[in-house]
Every structure is written in C-alpha cells, then in structure tokens.
Amino acid sequence: MLGRLYERENCSAARALELVGERWSLLIIRNAVFAGMTRFSDFERRLGIAPNVLAKRLEGFVAAGLMEERPDGYALTRKGRELGTVIVALTEWGDRWAAPDGPPILFTHDDCGGTVHLTTTCDGCGDAPDIAEIVANPGPGADPDRLPGRAS
Amino acid sequence: MLGRLYERENCSAARALELVGERWSLLIIRNAVFAGMTRFSDFERRLGIAPNVLAKRLEGFVAAGLMEERPDGYALTRKGRELGTVIVALTEWGDRWAAPDGPPILFTHDDCGGTVHLTTTCDGCGDAPDIAEIVANPGPGADPDRLPGRAS
DNA sequence: GGTGAGACTTGCATCACGCAAGTGGAATCG
DNA sequence: CGATTCCACTTGCGTGATGCAAGTCTCACC
Numbered sequence: 024m025l026g027r028l029y030e031r032e033n034c035s036a037a038r039a040l041e042l043v044g045e046r047w048s049l050l051i052i053r054n055a056v057f058a059g060m061t062r063f064s065d066f067e068r069r070l071g072i073a074p075n076v077l078a079k080r081l082e083g084f085v086a087a088g089l090m091e092e093r094p095d096g097y098a099l100t101r102k103g104r105e106l107g108t109v110i111v112a113l114t115e116w117g118d119r120w121a122a123p124d125g126p127p128i129l130f131t132h133d134d135c136g137g138t139v140h141l142t143t144t145c146d147g148c149g150d151a152p153d154i155a156e157i158v159a160n161p162g163p164g165a166d167p168d169r170l171p172g173r174a175s
Numbered sequence: 176m177l178g179r180l181y182e183r184e185n186c187s188a189a190r191a192l193e194l195v196g197e198r199w200s201l202l203i204i205r206n207a208v209f210a211g212m213t214r215f216s217d218f219e220r221r222l223g224i225a226p227n228v229l230a231k232r233l234e235g236f237v238a239a240g241l242m243e244e245r246p247d248g249y250a251l252t253r254k255g256r257e258l259g260t261v262i263v264a265l266t267e268w269g270d271r272w273a274a275p276d277g278p279p280i281l282f283t284h285d286d287c288g289g290t291v292h293l294t295t296t297c298d299g300c301g302d303a304p305d306i307a308e309i310v311a312n313p314g315p316g317a318d319p320d321r322l323p324g325r326a327s
Numbered sequence: 328g329g330t331g332a333g334a335c336t337t338g339c340a341t342c343a344c345g346c347a348a349g350t351g352g353a354a355t356c357g
Numbered sequence: 358c359g360a361t362t363c364c365a366c367t368t369g370c371g372t373g374a375t376g377c378a379a380g381t382c383t384c385a386c387c
Contacts, residue, residue, distance in 0.1 A: 025198070039273060044201075050181065050188070053188055056306065109261065113191045115260070116261055117189070119257065129314040131312050132297040135300040137299015139304055140295070141296070144294045145284040145290070147284055154256055154259035158209065
C-alpha cells in the first residue's frame with residue numbers, strides 16, 4: 024500500500040493503485056493468480072525481491088483483503104484474484120508494444136484451450152469500441168471537486 | 176521508467192510496468208487518455224505532483240514512445256493511448272472493490288452513449304471466461320529460463 | 328517596461344527499496 | 358539426539374525515489 028495516498032483523486036483506478044501501485048505488487052499478484060504461488064520463499068526466489076519488501080507487500084495485501092494468510096502460505100481472495108484482469112490488460116499492452124520476440128505468455132481458456140483476450144463491450148450498441156472512442160463521465164460516486172480532469 | 180528493471184522477468188506485463196510502473200505514471204496516462212490533458216501545468220495542478228517528478232515522468236514517456244512533445248504540450252502516441260485499456264481495467268476493479276460510494280467514473284461509448292466494460296473473450300469457444308478459468312502458458316517469445324512461475 | 332503564467336530546474340529532507348546478515352522454528356537425516 | 362537444511366521473516370544500513378519549496382528563463386499581454 025502506498026505510503027502517501029492519492030487523496031485528491033476521486034477515481035477507482037487511483038484507489039486500486041493505492042493498494043497495488045507499489046514496486047513488485049502487481050508481479051506478486053500475477054504470480055499468485057496465474058502461477059498459483061502462495062509461499063513466501065517461492066515469491067522471493069522467483070521474483071528476486073528482497074524479503075523485507077516482500078513481507079511488507081504481503082502484509083499489505085492481507086490488510087487490504089487481497090490475500091489471506093494460511094498455514095501453507097498466502098491465498099488470494101476473490102478481490103485479489105480479480106486483479107488478474109489488470110495483469111491481462113498489462114500483458115496484452117506489453118505484447119503489442121514491448122515484446123520484440125513475440126508474446127512470452129499466452130492466456131488460454133482452461134476449459135477449451137482457446138486463446139483469451141480482453142475486449143471492450145458497449146452496453147448500448149454491442150460494439151467493441153476502440154480506446155479512442157471511449158470517454159470518461161462522472162458516475163454515481165463522483166465528487167465534483169475531485170475529478171481527474173475534464174471528465175464531462 | 177523504473178530505475179531498476181525487472182530483468183529476470185520474461186513477461187510483457189513486467190515490460191509494461193518498467194515503462195509505467197512508477198508512482199504517478201498511470202495517473203498521468205489516465206489524464207492524457209481520458210481527459211485529453213497535454214500541458215505540463217495542467218498535469219501538475221490536477222494531480223498535485225511535484226514538477227521535478229512530473230518532468231521526469233513525461234521525459235520518460237517521450238523516450239519510451241508513449242508521448243511526443245509538441246508546441247502545445249505532450250501528445251499521446253497510439254502506443255501511449257492504448258494504455259487506456261489498463262486504466263479501464265484498474266478502474267473496473269476499483270469500482271468493484273474499492274468504491275464504497277459507487278463508481279466515480281463511468282466509461283461510455285462516444286458514438287452511442289452506452290456504458291463500456293472490459294470483458295474477456297475466448298477465441299476458441301466464444302465464451303467470456305472468468306479470471307479463475309484462465310491459465311497462463313508460454314507463448315512464442317517465451318524464454319524457458321525466465322518464466323514467472325509454473326506457467327505450464 | 329512590468330507583470331503574470333508556463334515549463335521546467337535546483338537543493339534538500341524524508342521515504343522506499345535493495346542488500347546482506349541474522350534469528351527462530353520446524354522438518355529431516357544420520 | 359544433534360546437526361543440517363529450509364522457511365519465514367527481521368534488522369541495519371546504504372542508495373535511489375519522491376516531495377517540497379524556491380528559483381530561473383521564456384513568452385505573452387497590458
């Protein structure tokens with residue numbers, strides 16, 4: 024968890040980054056979600072992360088409800104597991120723009136073995152709008168004094 | 176750009192985090208993508224970010240090809256704009272798990288005004304698999320010595 | 328010319344991360 | 358049973374990152 028929060032931000036992405044925006048956090052979550060990792064020494068060895076940093080991250084995940092401490096390690100909660108979507112989004116972006124040798128990792132559907140991608144879906148017309156066609160608007164929890172910018 | 180890279184990681188998410196994993200980075204990108212922000216002082220004022228940190232971030236984004244410097248400010252490239260998907264993913268996660276007052280921001284389709292969500296799509300069966308049904312496998316750019324974990 | 332705004336730069340203090348060594352407990356082996 | 362190994366951290370310290378405040382330079386406007 025970030026030492027100094029993004030307090031002026033009325034935005035769920037900022038809330039999310041307050042929990043997982045520190046160095047190593049999303050890589051720990053990635054290993055938990057997609058490699059089924061639970062044990063301290065596995066995270067430490069595989070990531071090459073310092074044990075004091077890892078301990079602090081895991082403690083923060085437990086406090087934030089992303090993980091629970093068990094006798095055999097740290098288990099993701101549903102809250103924590105659903106950060107998998109963020110990992111997939113990062114991976115797909117990285118595949119497209121930062122993977123000169125092609126995608127190192129492919130996400131597949133456990134049931135049928137098909138390749139899984141993220142897509143946008145419009146509830147109105149059913150299209151899959153490009154990012155350039157998506158605009159941000161205030162929602163039910165909006166605080167007019169704390170908008171990220173010209174969200175109009 | 177992270178001072179110390181995730182060199183042992185053969186994973187596009189890690190490559191992405193090397194570019195945008197620092198404090199403030201994704202919030203800057205968010206404001207650029209969804210609020211059309213380009214000017215230094217707007218980023219600085221709206222985010223409450225220190226000018227030396229902001230200058231360093233923007234310089235890094237230009238070097239990484241996420242933005243281009245223009246007479247009127249910093250313009251996103253396509254590479255930079257497509258990080259919008261990551262912002263949407265973070266926002267949706269935050270809406271679900273960290274927005275007690277409801278979603279502050281709703282993403283809508285510019286054309287029809289419908290609400291936009293991210294969904295998974297399986298290329299094999301057409302379903303929208305839950306995260307728990309998605310597994311990570313080595314892809315074309317995989318280096319067997321540098322896998323995030325039991326990616327099998 | 329004076330003023331104000333924008334785009335940064337600089338200097339310094341505090342915090343975050345990395346490294347290495349260490350501790351304590353549990354399990355295994357001879 | 359003692360020695361060894363492994364695991365889960367903790368501790369102390371140095372380096373790098375961030376935040377704050379003041380500053381400089383340039384440009385536009387009056």
